[in-house]
Amino acid sequence: MNIMKPIQSLLLALVCTLLLGGNGFSQSTPQAFTGAQIIPISGEPINNGVLVVEDGKITAVGGPNTRIPRGADVHDMSGKIIMPGLVDTHSHIGEGDGGDRSSALHPDVRIMDAIDPRSDTFRKALAGGITSVNVMPGSGHLMSGQTVYLKLRKANTIEDMLIYLDDEKSIYGGLKMANGTNPIGGSGFPGTRAKSAAMVRALYVKAQEYQAKIEAADGDESKMPPRDIGMEALVEVLEGKRTVHNHTHRHDDILTAIRLSQEFGYKLVLQHVSEAWKVADEIAEAGVPASIITLDSFGGKLEAAEIKNANGKYLEDAGVLVGLHTDDGITDSRLFLRSAALAVREGMSRKGALESVTIANAIMMDIDDRAGTLEKGKDADFIILSGDPFSVYTHVEETWIEGSKVWDRSNNEDRKYATGGYEIFRGEIHTHHDMGDSQ
Amino acid sequence: MRLFKKLLLIPALLLIFSFNDAEAQIAVKGETVYTMAGDPITNGVVLIKDGKIERVGSASSVNIPSNYEVYEAKVVTPGLIDAHSVVGLAGHLNQEHDQDQLETSSAIQPELRAIDAYNAREALVKHLRDLGITTVHTGHGPGALISGQTMIVKTAGETVEESTVVPAKMLAFTLGNNMSRAITKPGTRSKGVAMLRQELVKAQDYLEKRNGDEEYSMDLGMEALADLLEGKLTALVTVHKANDIMTAVRLQEEFGFPMVLDGAAEAYLIIDELKEAGHPIIVHPTMIRTSGDAKNATFETAGMLYEAGIPIAFQSGYEGYVPKTRVILFEAGVAGANGLGMENALRVLTIDAAELLGIQDRVGSLEAGKDADVAMFNGDPLEYTSNVIGVIINGVKVK
Numbered sequence: 001m002n003i004m005k006p007i008q009s010l011l012l013a014l015v016c017t018l019l020l021g022g023n024g025f026s027q028s029t030p031q032a033f034t035g036a037q038i039i040p041i042s043g044e045p046i047n048n049g050v051l052v053v054e055d056g057k058i059t060a061v062g063g064p065n066t067r068i069p070r071g072a073d074v075h076d077m078s079g080k081i082i083m084p085g086l087v088d089t090h091s092h093i094g095e096g097d098g099g100d101r102s103s104a105l106h107p108d109v110r111i112m113d114a115i116d117p118r119s120d121t122f123r124k125a126l127a128g129g130i131t132s133v134n135v136m137p138g139s140g141h142l143m144s145g146q147t148v149y150l151k152l153r154k155a156n157t158i159e160d161m162l163i164y165l166d167d168e169k170s171i172y173g174g175l176k177m178a179n180g181t182n183p184i185g186g187s188g189f190p191g192t193r194a195k196s197a198a199m200v201r202a203l204y205v206k207a208q209e210y211q212a213k214i215e216a217a218d219g220d221e222s223k224m225p226p227r228d229i230g231m232e233a234l235v236e237v238l239e240g241k242r243t244v245h246n247h248t249h250r251h252d253d254i255l256t257a258i259r260l261s262q263e264f265g266y267k268l269v270l271q272h273v274s275e276a277w278k279v280a281d282e283i284a285e286a287g288v289p290a291s292i293i294t295l296d297s298f299g300g301k302l303e304a305a306e307i308k309n310a311n312g313k314y315l316e317d318a319g320v321l322v323g324l325h326t327d328d329g330i331t332d333s334r335l336f337l338r339s340a341a342l343a344v345r346e347g348m349s350r351k352g353a354l355e356s357v358t359i360a361n362a363i364m365m366d367i368d369d370r371a372g373t374l375e376k377g378k379d380a381d382f383i384i385l386s387g388d389p390f391s392v393y394t395h396v397e398e399t400w401i402e403g404s405k406v407w408d409r410s411n412n413e414d415r416k417y418a419t420g421g422y423e424i425f426r427g428e429i430h431t432h433h434d435m436g437d438s439q
Numbered sequence: 440m441r442l443f444k445k446l447l448l449i450p451a452l453l454l455i456f457s458f459n460d461a462e463a464q465i466a467v468k469g470e471t472v473y474t475m476a477g478d479p480i481t482n483g484v485v486l487i488k489d490g491k492i493e494r495v496g497s498a499s500s501v502n503i504p505s506n507y508e509v510y511e512a513k514v515v516t517p518g519l520i521d522a523h524s525v526v527g528l529a530g531h532l533n534q535e536h537d538q539d540q541l542e543t544s545s546a547i548q549p550e551l552r553a554i555d556a557y558n559a560r561e562a563l564v565k566h567l568r569d570l571g572i573t574t575v576h577t578g579h580g581p582g583a584l585i586s587g588q589t590m591i592v593k594t595a596g597e598t599v600e601e602s603t604v605v606p607a608k609m610l611a612f613t614l615g616n617n618m619s620r621a622i623t624k625p626g627t628r629s630k631g632v633a634m635l636r637q638e639l640v641k642a643q644d645y646l647e648k649r650n651g652d653e654e655y656s657m658d659l660g661m662e663a664l665a666d667l668l669e670g671k672l673t674a675l676v677t678v679h680k681a682n683d684i685m686t687a688v689r690l691q692e693e694f695g696f697p698m699v700l701d702g703a704a705e706a707y708l709i710i711d712e713l714k715e716a717g718h719p720i721i722v723h724p725t726m727i728r729t730s731g732d733a734k735n736a737t738f739e740t741a742g743m744l745y746e747a748g749i750p751i752a753f754q755s756g757y758e759g760y761v762p763k764t765r766v767i768l769f770e771a772g773v774a775g776a777n778g779l780g781m782e783n784a785l786r787v788l789t790i791d792a793a794e795l796l797g798i799q800d801r802v803g804s805l806e807a808g809k810d811a812d813v814a815m816f817n818g819d820p821l822e823y824t825s826n827v828i829g830v831i832i833n834g835v836k837v838k
Contacts, residue, residue, distance in 0.1 A: 296726075297566050299531025299763030329728055330761055335773070341823030392772040392823050393781075419777060420737035422708060425729040 030054040030069040031380075031403065035078030039389070041358050042373035051082055053380040056402035061374045077384060081394075083354070084374050085131025085381035085401060086336050087361035089291040090245065090271050090325030092430030093121035093333060098137020098145030098176065104189040105203055107175060107237075108230035109145035111137045112162070117155040120417070120425055125333040126152050126407035127418040129383040129396040130326075132163065132362070132371050138430075139178040139247040142190070142200050146233055147173040147245060149365050151381070153401055165366055171241050174269070174365075175233060178247035179256055181303050197256055204264045207234035243267040243366065245291070249304040251275040258286045269364045271325070273315075274307035280318035289321035289364050292356075293331065294342040312343035316352045323361040324353075329429035334418055341390035354389065464488050465831065466507040467813055468498065469515030473782075475790040475804035485515060487811040490834035495805045510829055510836070514820055516785060517805050518573025518812030518832060520792035521767045522721045522752030523675065523701055525580040526563040527592065528556045531763045537561075540580035540757065542587065543621035546631075547638055549667070550659035551587030553578030554606050557599045559592070563764050567755070568594035569838050570768050571814030571827045574604065574793075574802050579611045580757040581677035581701075582619035584631055585638075586611045588663065589675060591796060593812070595832040604798060609675035609699065610667055615683040615732045632686055639694045642668055673697040679704035679723070679732035688716045699795065701754070702727075704736035707743045719750040719795045724765045725773040727756065742778025745787065752792035772821035781821055810834075 031053045038049030040061055050066035052059045060066050068074060096115035099106030115135065125133060132151055137144040149163040149172055162172040179196055183189060190196040210231040217223035225231075236242035244266050246257040254273055261268035270276075270290045276283060283290055294309045308314075315322045324339050326332070331339055340353040348356070362372025370379045380403040387394040395418065399407035408414050416424045465487040472483030474495055484501040486493040494501055503509060530537025539556040542548055557577065558564075567575060578589025589609045596602035612635070615628065625631035642664035648655040649665055666672045676687040679702045691698040700706070702723045706713055713720070722741045727733050744751050753767040753774070767788060775784035793803025801810050814820070815829035830838035 295762040296766050296769055297531070297563060297762040297764045299563060300533045300758060300761035302532055302534060304761065305531055329730070332726060332728075335726065338823055344824045345826060390824050392821055393776045395776075419739050420729055420735070422705070422735050425734050429728055429730045 028055070030059070030072035032068040032072040032074045033077050033082060033384075034064075034068075034074060035076050036080040036082045036384070038374060039081060039083040039354065040374040041084055041354060042375050049082070051374060051382065053400075053403045056380055056404075058374060058376055058378050058380050060376060080397065081385040081387065081389065082374070082382055083385065083389060084358045084372055085383055085399065086129045086357045087323075087359075087365065087367070087372055088125070088130050088133040088326050088328075088333070088336060088357075089269065089323045089361040089364050090293075091125070091130075091133050091135055091328045091333065092138070093119065093125055093133065093328050094135050094150075095119045095121065095430075096135060096137070099141050099143070101186065102188065104141050104183055104199060105143045106141060106145045106230070107143050107203070107233040109137070110148075110173075111135060111145055112148045112158050112173070115148065115158050117158050117161060121328070121333070121429070122152050123407070123414075123417040124425065125328070126399045127396060127409075127414070128332070128334040128336045129385075129399055130333055130336055131381040131383075131399060131401050132365070132367060134174065134245065134365055136174075136176045136245060139176070139182045142177060142179070142183045142196055143203075144176045144178065146242075147176050149173050149367065151379075151401055152406065153404075154406060163365075163367055166241065171236060174243040174245045175237055176247070177244050177257075180247075180249050180253040182247065193253070193256070197260060200260060201263070204234065204238070204260075207231055207238055208264070211235045211238055237266045238264060240265075240267050243269055243364070245269050245271050247271045249274040249301075249307075251278040253303075254279055255282060258283070258288055261288070262286070269323075272304070272327070273311065274304040276311040276320075277308050277314040280314040280320060283315065284318040284320045289323065289360070290315050291323040291325050291361065291364060293325055293327050294339045294346075295331070308346070309342050310346040310348075312353065312356060313347035316348055321360050321363060322348075322352060322356050323364055324356045325361075337389050337394070337396075338392070341392075344390055350390065463834065463836075464504070464507045465811070465834065465836065466503040466509045467515055467815065467829075467831070468509060468511045469815070470513045472515045472805065473517070473785055473789075474806065475517055475786060476806045479782075483515065485805050485811075485813060487813070487831065487834045490811055492805055492807055492809050492811050494807055508836075510815065512815035512828055513818055514816040514825075515805075516571070516814045516816070516820060517789040517803055518814050518830070519571045519767060519788045520752070520796070520803060521567065521572050521575040521577075521755050522792045522795055523589075523754035523756065524567075524575050524577045524764065525757045526567060526575060526755070526764050527558050527561050527577050528553065528579065529563070529757070529763065530558065530561050531563045531566075533760070533763060540578075540586075541582045541619055542579075543583070543619055546584040546618075546622050546624050547634065548583065548587055548660065549585045549610050549663035551579055552607060553588050553590035554599050554603065557590065557592065557602070559596050559598055559602045564594050566764065567766065568830055568832070569827060570766050571816070571820070571830055572767060573812040573814070573830065573832045574798070576608060576796055578609070581611065581613040581617050582757075583613060583622055584618075584625070584635055586613065588672070591798060593832050595835065595837050604801070605796075607666075607672060608796065609673045610663060612674050612676040612687075614676060614678040614687055615680050617677060617679070617732050628683065628686075632690065635690065636693070639664060639668070639690075643694075667696045668694065670697050673699055675699050675701050675721070677701040679736070681705040681708040683732070684709060685712065688712070688718070691716075691718070702733065702756075704733040704740070707737065707740050710743065710747045710749070713744075714747055714749055719752070720744055721754045721795070722751050722774075724754060724756045725770040725777070726765065738773055738777035741774035741784075741787070742780070745779055745783055750791060750795055751787055752795045753787055768820065768827075772823065775821045781819065784821060
């Protein structure tokens with residue numbers, strides 16, 4: 001009888017080891033990656049570089065003489081390329097949604113209340129090297145709800161994935177807005193572009209008044225306005241704590257989005273910006289960042305019919321901070337680097353295109369203090385590539401988040417999320433507004 | 440005398456036209472020329488005269504006459520062949536007025552001809568052309584049991600007549616759950632197959648009458664199905680799930696028509712059966728969205744089918760939203776990088792597609808006597824960051 005106890009303990013210990021260590025390496029042992037070309041984004045590529053990671057953070061990045069801590073697990077990555085984990089500013093993975101058809105304006109609705117942290121779409125993104133992502137509700141509303149910024153850590157709950165932007169852990173995303181044709185039409189929805197703008201402005205005016213009441217109360221609970229969760233979110237927007245991600249295609253809609261952000265003084269990221277090439281200078285002058293998409297062809301959506309894959313080049317030349325996004329399922333998260341390569345194909349610089357899937361997006365999501373480059377002190381989010389980031393022949397081989405390996409192409413179960421296969425993708429791909437019959 | 444002068448003028452005018460246009464003489468020099476008829480030629484030359492390929496060889500063996508316009512590229516390939524598209528019937532605006540790939544008034548309409556709907560000036564046609572695609576098998580799309588006919592076009596020409604290579608090539612069938620929501624019948628898969636079988640039985644009777652001596656009243660739909668049964672048209676069956684693919688094979692065995700499988704996302708599950716059945720496969724776009732019937736699609740399917748010796752070709756397919764078309768050059772790239780390999784992918788893009796479509800006498804390789812359709816690249820054609828720097832169709836530089 002007595003002999004069973006040690007065996008039980010041993011088994012328990014074994015199970016614990018498996019649970020904790022199964023996805024990577026114990027957090028306390030430093031990890032060193034040697035021999036690869038490191039593209040830190042924050043500086044020039046380093047040949048035969050060394051990346052050292054400890055407790056989920058980067059502790060050193062440098063050339064072959066970089067000191068490797070005693071006792072570190074050393075990974076020989078000769079012939080590989082290491083770059084920061086990719087950051088996607090606009091995606092619909094996770095099978096969540098936002099506002100319903102009861103209203104055109106849903107600042108109160110949070111997509112975090114609808115996301116399935118076990119969705120296979122997250123595995124698909126890891127297979128593409130994406131480590132941080134802004135998951136947004138759709139674009140069929142003037143405001144479809146609050147977005148979430150996620151780290152694609154292994155998660156049981158959505159909270160396990162959130163990226164908190166403040167110490168109170170109250171902000172972990174932006175606010176999705178849309179203009180142009182998507183939010184137009186239907187009961188309670190605008191019928192024209194000018195009505196769209198008027199409805200948004202009226203709501204922000206209300207939010208300003210709500211904000212003024214809170215300020216006037218000056219901490220006196222009895223003088224506070226009744227709690228309104230939609231207004232609270234908009235006050236966060238007015239205070240610059242919550243960024244507006246504004247879906248917009250046509251050149252005049254782009255300028256309307258900028259105009260409203262200037263009137264109310266909120267932080268804006270332009271999303272899609274299909275006709276950016278027509279108003280690149282105006283966007284630059286406003287100092288607003290643009291998150292764009294590259295596609296296999298134009299067309300399919302009337303107001304976006306004049307989109308150009310050269311938008312990246314036009315915006316870069318004008319001096320705009322340019323990011324790229326997947327808009328998954330419009331493009332496939334597994335091929336996010338391809339999106340950047342297509343921008344290079346149409347004239348964007350390699351440097352700009354590399355930034356557009358890393359640090360530029362991190363800046364737009366206010367997470368550049370922890371993601372987007374390989375620099376000492378940042379989160380150890382990085383990917384190991386078999387070759388040049390922009391080559392069709394290159395595969396993402398490993399994806400690491402905060403010092404843990406979360407995806408490994410050499411593991412057959414993981415590999416299927418890169419290639420596809422029988423019964424691999426069970427979750428439905430986000431169906432976009434008016435996607436119609438497909439394939 | 441006056442008449443004589445006028446008559447003289449006509450050939451003179453023709454001569455001027457031909458010099459400016461169709462019959463310009465061109466030499467294309469490539470650091471690597473993939474002829475698809477033998478090994479790639481290092482420092483190769485393609486001579487083009489009167490719209491046809493005149494000669495292909497190494498720079499040391501081919502003299503370029505002094506009056507030939509000379510173009511140079513890193514890589515030269517035959518014009519690429521998209522084995523299944525809907526462009527020209529489907530327009531980029533995606534509005535009712537430019538979507539002619541699917542008529543939803545009934546589930547079976549084999550009488551619908553592609554030539555009556557193809558818009559040669561559609562912007563998506565130019566989009567494909569600018570990416571090196573010179574021949575497209577296009578027409579009615581998936582979404583109905585039989586949606587209509589397809590045709591083969593060159594991506595040059597301003598009218599359907601100028602563009603046409605083969606005016607009626609295949610009949611577009613769809614099996615499985617890919618039926619358009621706008622078509623109410625059939626309500627189940629088995630009902631759909633029953634409807635098709637009944638229609639084909641009718642066509643067998645019709646064909647008997649057509650081949651007989653007695654008078655019969657002409658039926659356009661039956662005409663097309665009779666052509667199918669006689670092998671003048673081929674069935675293009677869009678189908679993804681393994682069980683539905685086997686249903687297509689069963690249907691073909693019952694009625695004996697020529698068949699090409701299209702899409703075939705789960706083909707890798709039944710490779711032995713498909714090899715035995717012997718039907719070519721126009722494999723789904725490599726980057727097809729993994730949803731609906733195609734949710735089990737893989738990047739590696741093209742490579743696996745090629746490895747098994749099943750004839751395949753690439754397609755841009757049908758897209759209902761954004762992007763409005765895919766591009767076989769890009770689909771081949773991802774397939775090439777996922778098991779198929781670069782040179783095999785180039786073969787599938789050119790000569791293999793030509794053979795699958797039965798137009799290998801005219802296109803698909805750079806050989807003397809074939810149509811002068813050429814694509815020029817500034818690097819590996821499959822690389823994301825390479826550009827198409829020139830396109831020649833029927834001996835005319837169109838990009």
